[in-house]
Amino acid sequence: MKIKYAVAVAAALLAVQAQAADASHTELKDCAIQEVLPGKDMTGAFARIVHTGPAVDVVKAEVPSVSQRIELHSMVMKDGVMTMTQMTDVKINAGERVFKKGGDHVMLFDVAKKPKIGSKHTMTLYFSDNTKASCEAVVKSVQDVMKDAGIDPNSANDAHGGGHGKH
Ligand SMILES: [Cu+2]
Secondary structure, three states: OOOHHHHHHHHHHHHHOOOOOOOOEEEEEEEEEEEEOOOOEEEEEEEEEEEEOOEEEEEEEEEEEEOOOOEEEEEEEEEEEEEEEEOOOOOOOEEEEOOOOOOOEEEEEEEOOOOOOEEEEEEEEEEEOOOOEEEEEEEEHHHHHHHHOOOOOOOOOOOOOOOOOOO
């Protein structure tokens, strides 16, 4: 009788723990890094962030094998020109938030060694509830990240290519 009770209590405790761990959960999908263009030492990284539970803020992003200086950026229209600025809305609500070329993105600065197209690099996002999520981000050509973002390469004003560098 006593043992049965202890088992029941242990099971109940486990259930509570599992629930707490599941309260908030974040996954990164389709992670990609744009190739670093000739003459540049910075580029963008992208992901689909799938989140359950209470909203969290992104605290920081890391891609240690590519860059030691990373910011979260968004694209805003300024005087008729798409410009990148540090992201002010970093909230991840339950559901999906997409970082993609032409929109919110992870900005990798001071890239010393250009990663090869097809190579993979661990990207980790840290959240305000002390959780984190990682993925293997694959390096893709500019054309491919545009395709992923639904941008027509012929009409695009590529902020990370030609026009970029006003930081
Ligand atoms: Cu940027």
